[in-house]
Amino acid sequence: MDALTCIKKLGYVGVLDFATVDEDGAPQVRNISAIHYEGTDIYFLTARGKYFASQLRRDGRVQILGYTRYKETIRVSGRAEEVPEDEQLKWRNVLYEEQPYLENVYPGETKNIDTIFVLREYAIEYFCLSTRPITREYFAVGIARVKPKGYAVTDACVGCGACLAVCPQNAIGEGAPYAIDRNHCLQCGNCAEHCPVGAIRRVCG
Ligand code: SF4
Numbered sequence: 001m002d003a004l005t006c007i008k009k010l011g012y013v014g015v016l017d018f019a020t021v022d023e024d025g026a027p028q029v030r031n032i033s034a035i036h037y038e039g040t041d042i043y044f045l046t047a048r049g050k051y052f053a054s055q056l057r058r059d060g061r062v063q064i065l066g067y068t069r070y071k072e073t074i075r076v077s078g079r080a081e082e083v084p085e086d087e088q089l090k091w092r093n094v095l096y097e098e099q100p101y102l103e104n105v106y107p108g109e110t111k112n113i114d115t116i117f118v119l120r121e122y123a124i125e126y127f128c129l130s131t132r133p134i135t136r137e138y139f140a141v142g143i144a145r146v147k148p149k150g151y152a153v154t155d156a157c158v159g160c161g162a163c164l165a166v167c168p169q170n171a172i173g174e175g176a177p178y179a180i181d182r183n184h185c186l187q188c189g190n191c192a193e194h195c196p197v198g199a200i201r202r203v204c205g
């Protein structure tokens, strides 16, 4: 798996969930289908008057979520920016050509209320439940940073093996200390709950 393949998979999914935060810090999510992929750049369309647009302008952070028929979750996290004024028409035309239904939504001159945003630098989390063990991979596009997540074994480990016995995905290897393979970890926390010495810590990004 790689970043571009993840993006292509999102293209096949089609309609994606886009989450932002509002002025109170509350999550706001909506489905977006007016998306164009240019390599790893993700262009998407909304209307200037939508709450979605004002949240993007104020905060910029957006998280995109897609789920494929093969039980793959692809999560994209980054900061979107509005396309410069002199490029708006170009990208609007591209989107309308790919998504003819938009002409029905914004017929004629009403499409002038549209605005295009682009996401160029972002982190991707790929999570597949149809493999055994499950697969989890992380990718960074541009200068975006992938925040570490999941669980890690600390030096407090005494090698008792209790965590290994309760891991549903066999994602823990023996050693001093024991180690969690984050590419196969569900992040369920069962190992941490069963460690007798509290040696397993949640990793905060
Ligand atoms: S349960 Fe805790 S102490 Fe025992 S092997 Fe796992 S991490 Fe180490």
Ligand code: SF4
Binding pocket: 151, 166, 167, 168, 169, 170, 171, 172, 180, 184, 185, 186, 187, 188, 189, 190, 191, 192
């Ligand atoms: S968090 Fe769950 S899946 Fe990951 S290592 Fe611990 S028990 Fe296994």
